[in-house]
Amino acid sequence: MEKIKHSWSPDGRKKYDRIPVAEYPSKVVLGIQEDYCNLACPMCMVHGTNKEPSFNIKDVATSVMPMENIIKIMDEVKGSSMISPGYFVEPLVITNIKDVLRAAKERGVPITMVTNGLLISKTMAEFLVDHVSVISVSIDATTKETLVKTRTTSRLQRIQEAVFLLLEKRGSNQSPRITVNFTIQDANRHERDDFLQFWIQHVDAVRINEMYTYERGADNLVVTRDRTPCREIYDQMNIDFNGNVLMCCVDGFRQTNLGNVFRDGVYNVWHGEGFSAVRKNHEEGNYDAQQLLPIVRALGQLHYF
Numbered sequence: 001m002e003k004i005k006h007s008w009s010p011d012g013r014k015k016y017d018r019i020p021v022a023e024y025p026s027k028v029v030l031g032i033q034e035d036y037c038n039l040a041c042p043m044c045m046v047h048g049t050n051k052e053p054s055f056n057i058k059d060v061a062t063s064v065m066p067m068e069n070i071i072k073i074m075d076e077v078k079g080s081s082m083i084s085p086g087y088f089v090e091p092l093v094i095t096n097i098k099d100v101l102r103a104a105k106e107r108g109v110p111i112t113m114v115t116n117g118l119l120i121s122k123t124m125a126e127f128l129v130d131h132v133s134v135i136s137v138s139i140d141a142t143t144k145e146t147l148v149k150t151r152t153t154s155r156l157q158r159i160q161e162a163v164f165l166l167l168e169k170r171g172s173n174q175s176p177r178i179t180v181n182f183t184i185q186d187a188n189r190h191e192r193d194d195f196l197q198f199w200i201q202h203v204d205a206v207r208i209n210e211m212y213t214y215e216r217g218a219d220n221l222v223v224t225r226d227r228t229p230c231r232e233i234y235d236q237m238n239i240d241f242n243g244n245v246l247m248c249c250v251d252g253f254r255q256t257n258l259g260n261v262f263r264d265g266v267y268n269v270w271h272g273e274g275f276s277a278v279r280k281n282h283e284e285g286n287y288d289a290q291q292l293l294p295i296v297r298a299l300g301q302l303h304y305f
């Protein structure tokens with residue numbers, strides 16, 4: 001994003017000039033089937049063992065996104081957006097994931113995917129390399145003992161092999177871009193440097209980020225610069241299974257709703273009242289007008305290598 005001009009309001013808030021909004025978001029996230037994950041990582045606010053006890057995703061995600069709606073969205077955004085299947089879930093447990101990826105490929109819509117890697121067999125690796133533009137595998141450990149603590153599974157070898165299978169199937173081609181993720185927690189902090197040193201030799205990028213919690217904080221959050229409007233509200237649309245649009249990539253509890261794409265289409269919601277109000281609030285420094293903001297700010301602290 002370009003540097004944005006700002007001024008100061010009488011009460012000391014930094015106000016930004018209107019930020020231009022593209023015709024369509026560059027990334028559209030589709031919550032196709034959100035009610036089940038094949039892991040229960042403690043940190044995960046939706047499926048984890050440490051989540052808010054009163055929250056049960058099965059009470060919220062009561063149906064799946066119909067294929068006809070998925071196709072309608074793809075047809076509307078093709079040429080403008082990339083699609084990420086799965087909002088707060090493991091995308092490879094989505095029952096019709098292959099149909100979704102085939103439909104995207106037929107329309108020339110690029111796919112970006114974040115996965116825990118466990119369901120990547122040889123044939124799945126081949127399929128993904130053929131249908132996906134960016135694949136990020138979340139690992140969060142360099143040892144089995146630590147993986148059990150961060151991801152409730154000891155199958156480290158299986159996950160590492162998944163990354164190597166993807167790399168092998170890609171061969172000397174440029175695509176897909178293959179990256180790995182490491183979310184820092186007390187259980188794995190000591191493995192951070194080894195993780196980076198090992199994986200940076202093999203993949204295109206290593207993403208290391210701090211953990212956020214369902215109380216809406218972020219571990220070790222250090223704000224080193226003035227708050228700026230969140231990039232995501234100008235870049236990304238998160239569409240839930242029922243067409244409702246969630247304001248933020250971390251609204252796992254489904255507390256926000258900026259409009260409904262099944263009813264009004266992507267363009268109308270993207271330029272509609274909900275998004276316009278949030279953007280205006282950010283540009284005017286009214287960050288407290290929306291509840292999820294501490295996390296949004298925390299996510300601005302991601303580290304890339």
Ligand SMILES: C[S@@+](CC[C@H](N)C(=O)[O-])C[C@H]1O[C@@H](n2cnc3c(N)ncnc32)[C@H](O)[C@@H]1O
Pocket residue numbers: 043044045087088089090091114115116137138181183209210211212213
């Ligand atoms: C919600 S997961 C969904 C994709 C897939 N199931 C996976 O684990 O990669 C997307 C990313 O969010 C990260 N994540 C989950 N809970 C988190 C938390 N509390 N703080 C920071 N990142 C988190 C995961 O490690 C993963 O890289």
Ligand code: SF4
Pocket residue numbers: 037038039040041044045047048088089090116
């Ligand atoms: S694999 Fe992903 S979605 Fe599933 S519990 Fe872990 S972080 Fe959450």
